[in-house]
Amino acid sequence: MYLFSSIVVVVTCYTLLTFGHSTGKSAIGPSAYTVNAAFPTSVFSSYYIPPAPTKEPQPALHDPVLNITYPLNLTNPDTIPETDDDPVFYPHPSVNVSNATAAALVQAAIANITDIIRVPGSSNCTKCQTALGVAKSVAQVTPQSVPDMLVFLCEKFKFASNSSCVESYAATNFGAIWTQVLAFANVSGLDGKYICNRLSGNFCSQPATLPSNTTGLFPKPKPANATAPKPSGKRVKVLHLSDFHLDPRYVVASEANCSSGLCCRPGVHATGFTLPQIQLPAPLYGAFKCDTPYYLGLAALQAIGPLTGTSAKDPVAWSIYTGDLVSHDTQNQLSRAYVEYTEYSIYDMFKAYIGSPIFAVLGNHDSNPEAIDAPHSEPDGLGQQFSWNYDHVAGLWQQNGWINSTGAKQARLHYGAYSVKNHYGLRIITLNTDFWYKSNFLNYYNMTNPDVSGMQAFLIQELQAAEDAGERVWILGHVLTGWDGTNPLPNPTDLFYQIVDRYSPHVIANIFFGHTHEDEFMIYYAHNASDISRATALTTGWIGPSVTPLTNLNSGFRMYEVDTGDFNIYNAYTWYANVSAFNSLDPNITGPTYKFEYSTRDTYQIGWPAEAPLNATYWHAVTEAMEKDVSLVSTFNTFQGKRSVLSPNCTSEACKRAKVCYMRSGSVALGLSCPQGYGFYFSPDLSPQIALSGWGER
Numbered sequence: 001m002y003l004f005s006s007i008v009v010v011v012t013c014y015t016l017l018t019f020g021h022s023t024g025k026s027a028i029g030p031s032a033y034t035v036n037a038a039f040p041t042s043v044f045s046s047y048y049i050p051p052a053p054t055k056e057p058q059p060a061l062h063d064p065v066l067n068i069t070y071p072l073n074l075t076n077p078d079t080i081p082e083t084d085d086d087p088v089f090y091p092h093p094s095v096n097v098s099n100a101t102a103a104a105l106v107q108a109a110i111a112n113i114t115d116i117i118r119v120p121g122s123s124n125c126t127k128c129q130t131a132l133g134v135a136k137s138v139a140q141v142t143p144q145s146v147p148d149m150l151v152f153l154c155e156k157f158k159f160a161s162n163s164s165c166v167e168s169y170a171a172t173n174f175g176a177i178w179t180q181v182l183a184f185a186n187v188s189g190l191d192g193k194y195i196c197n198r199l200s201g202n203f204c205s206q207p208a209t210l211p212s213n214t215t216g217l218f219p220k221p222k223p224a225n226a227t228a229p230k231p232s233g234k235r236v237k238v239l240h241l242s243d244f245h246l247d248p249r250y251v252v253a254s255e256a257n258c259s260s261g262l263c264c265r266p267g268v269h270a271t272g273f274t275l276p277q278i279q280l281p282a283p284l285y286g287a288f289k290c291d292t293p294y295y296l297g298l299a300a301l302q303a304i305g306p307l308t309g310t311s312a313k314d315p316v317a318w319s320i321y322t323g324d325l326v327s328h329d330t331q332n333q334l335s336r337a338y339v340e341y342t343e344y345s346i347y348d349m350f351k352a353y354i355g356s357p358i359f360a361v362l363g364n365h366d367s368n369p370e371a372i373d374a375p376h377s378e379p380d381g382l383g384q385q386f387s388w389n390y391d392h393v394a395g396l397w398q399q400n401g402w403i404n405s406t407g408a409k410q411a412r413l414h415y416g417a418y419s420v421k422n423h424y425g426l427r428i429i430t431l432n433t434d435f436w437y438k439s440n441f442l443n444y445y446n447m448t449n450p451d452v453s454g455m456q457a458f459l460i461q462e463l464q465a466a467e468d469a470g471e472r473v474w475i476l477g478h479v480l481t482g483w484d485g486t487n488p489l490p491n492p493t494d495l496f497y498q499i500v501d502r503y504s505p506h507v508i509a510n511i512f513f514g515h516t517h518e519d520e521f522m523i524y525y526a527h528n529a530s531d532i533s534r535a536t537a538l539t540t541g542w543i544g545p546s547v548t549p550l551t552n553l554n555s556g557f558r559m560y561e562v563d564t565g566d567f568n569i570y571n572a573y574t575w576y577a578n579v580s581a582f583n584s585l586d587p588n589i590t591g592p593t594y595k596f597e598y599s600t601r602d603t604y605q606i607g608w609p610a611e612a613p614l615n616a617t618y619w620h621a622v623t624e625a626m627e628k629d630v631s632l633v634s635t636f637n638t639f640q641g642k643r644s645v646l647s648p649n650c651t652s653e654a655c656k657r658a659k660v661c662y663m664r665s666g667s668v669a670l671g672l673s674c675p676q677g678y679g680f681y682f683s684p685d686l687s688p689q690i691a692l693s694g695w696g697e698r
Contacts (some may be wrong), residue, residue: 521619
C-alpha cells in the first residue's frame with residue numbers, strides 16, 4: 001500500500017522548486033511541509049500500545065519471513081534486557097582438557113600477562129603482542145575461558161571502567177568474538193599489530209597500507225580510452241535515505257541530554273542531575289542525542305512524497321538505502337530478535353510510503369553483535385554464524401518485490417550483498433562494508449589479505465560482467481572507504497580504490513555510502529591519486545545524510561536527478577527538519593516541518609555547463625573553488641550537519657584545507673595523509689568503547 005494519498009500535511013511555503021533541463025521543468029514540490037499531528041495509524045495493522053501525544057506506539061508486528069509476531073517485551077522501554085541471550089560461538093579447542101586444567105591454564109596466563117605488563121624495558125607494542133600470544137594459547141585450548149579472563153585483566157589493570165570491560169569482553173557481548181580473533185590471528189605479526197592498535201593507539205601505531213597486488217586481479221585489462229556513455233536526455237527522480245536508526249524504545253519526556261549512552265531512554269540522567277530529575281524532556285519527535293522515534297521516522301516518510309513531487313501514480317524511479325536500521329543500544333541490550341524486528345519494521349514502513357523498488361544495504365549496526373560479520377572462510381564452521389541475518393533481509397527484500405529470487409540467493413551467499421539490473425537498465429551492486437570496517441573485529445586476522453571475505457572478488461566479477469554487457473553501475477555500501485581515514489581499514493579500501501580505478505568512468509557511474517550521519521562526498525582519482533586534478537577525477541562517492549538526529553544533527557534525506565542514459569547525477573536536492581524546534585511543537589496541533597535545504601548545482605555555481613553532470617570532474621572543480629574561497633567550505637560545512645544549530649564553524653584556513661583534503665580522499669591512506677581533527681562533527685564510530693589506556697605505566 002502506498003500511503004502518499006492518505007498523508008495530511010500543511011503546506012508552509014508554496015514556492016515550487018523545479019526539476020530537469022532537457023525534459024523541461026516540472027515542479028518537485030513546495031519548499032516546506034509540516035506534517036499533520038495525527039499519527040498515521042494505518043501504517044501498522046495492530047498495536048500493543050497505540051500512539052499518543054505523550055507516548056510512542058508499540059506496533060504488533062508479524063514478520064512473514066520468520067512467521068512470528070514480535071513480543072511486546074522486545075521493544076517495551078520498561079523491559080529493556082541487560083544481557084544478550086543469543087548463542088555464542090567459539091573455535092574448536094585444539095585438545096580436550098579438564099576444568100581444573102583449564103582453570104590452571106587461565107591463572108598461569110594471567111600471571112604471565114601481569115609480568116609482561118609490569119616488567120619495564122619493552123615497548124608497549126612488543127608488550128601487547130607478547131600478551132596476545134599468551135591469550136592465544138588459552139583461546140586455542142580452552143576458548144570458553146577467554147571472555148572472563150579478558151574481563152578480569154581489563155578490570156585489574158583499569159584499562160577501562162568495570163562496566164566498559166564487561167561491555168567489551170563478556171562472552172555474550174564481544175568476548176566470544178575476540179576469542180575467535182585470538183585463536184586464528186597471527187598475533188606476532190601484522191595481525192597482532194592491528195589488534196593492538198585497535199585496542200589502543202598507545203600500544204602499536206597503525207601499520208602502513210600494503211600496496212594492493214593487482215597482478216592477475218582483473219579478468220581483462222581496462223579498455224583503451226574508456227569513456228562514459230552519452231546521456232539520453234530523460235531524467236528521473238531517485239531517493240537516497242540513510243541511517244534511519246529506529247528507536248522503538250524511545251520514551252517521551254525522559255532525559256534528552258543524558259551524560260552518557262543513548263538518551264531518551266528510561267534510567268538515564270543529565271550531568272549534575274539524579275533521577276527522577278529531568279533537565280531536558282525528550283520531545284515526541286526526537287532530540288539531538290537520541291535515535292529516531294516512530295513519530296519522527298514516519299514524519300520523514302510522509303514528507304518525501306509532497307516535497308519531491310511524487311505520488312502513488314508518479315513515484316520516484318527507484319530508491320537507495322545506504323544502511324543502519326538499528327538503534328545505538330549497548331551490546332547487552334541488543335539481540336538477533338531486536339535486529340530482525342527493526343529490519344522488518346523499517347522495510348515495511350518504506351514499502352508503505354515509497355512506491356518503487358528500494359535497493360538496500362546492511363550497515364554496521366544491522367547485525368548482532370553490532371558491526372560483526374564473519375567471512376565464509378573462517379575455520380571451524382564459524383563462517384556461517386551470521387547467515388541468520390542474510391537469510392532474513394534477503395527474504396524481506398524479495399517479499400517486498402525489491403529484488404527477485406536470483407538477487408535474494410546472491411544476498412544469502414554474499415553477506416547480504418547482491419547485484420541486480422533495475423527496470424531502467426542500471427546495474428546496482430551492493431556491498432557489505434563491515435568487511436572493511438575497523439570495528440568488525442573478525443577482520444583482524446589474515447590482515448595481509450585485503451579480501452578475506454571474497455566481497456571484493458564478487459564486486460570485480462559483477463563489474464567485469466557489466467563492462468562486457470555495456471552496462472552502467474551504481475555501487476552501494478555503508479561505511480565509506482576514505483574521507484579522513486578513521487573509520488575503515490587501510491588494505492581493503494586500497495583494494496577497492498584500485499577496483500574503482502579499473503572500472504571508471506565507463507562502467508561505474510556513482511558510489512553511495514552512509515554511516516557518518518552527515519552530508520559529504522569523496523572523489524576517486526586515477527592511478528591511486530598520484531595526480532589529483534580535474535583530468536584524473538574518475539568517480540564520486542556520495543555520503544547521504546541521516547534520518548536520525550544522533551548526534552547533534554538535523555534529520556534529512558536527499559533526491560537525485562538522474563539521466564537514464566549515462567546514469568549520472570545532474571542535480572541533488574536535500575531536505576531537513578530542524579530538530580532544535582521539536583521542543584516547541586504542540587503534538588496535539590502539529591508535527592515537524594521538513595524544509596528544502598539546498599540544490600547542489602545551484603549552491604556551487606562554478607560556471608559548470610547546465611547540461612553537464614555532477615560527476616567527479618565537477619566535484620573536483622568545486623574543491624578548486626573552495627581552495628580559493630573559504631566561504632564555499634563554510635557553506636559545505638553548514639550542509640554537512642544539515643543546518644544543525646549545534647554544527648561547529650569551519651572558517652579557518654586549517655579547517656578549509658582539511659575538508660578539501662578529505663573530499664579528495666577515497667581511501668584510508670589518502671584520508672590519513674590529511675590534517676586530522678576536522679572530519680566529522682561527532683564521531684560516527686559509535687560502537688562500544690574498547691580503548692584501553694596506560695599499558696606502559698603498569
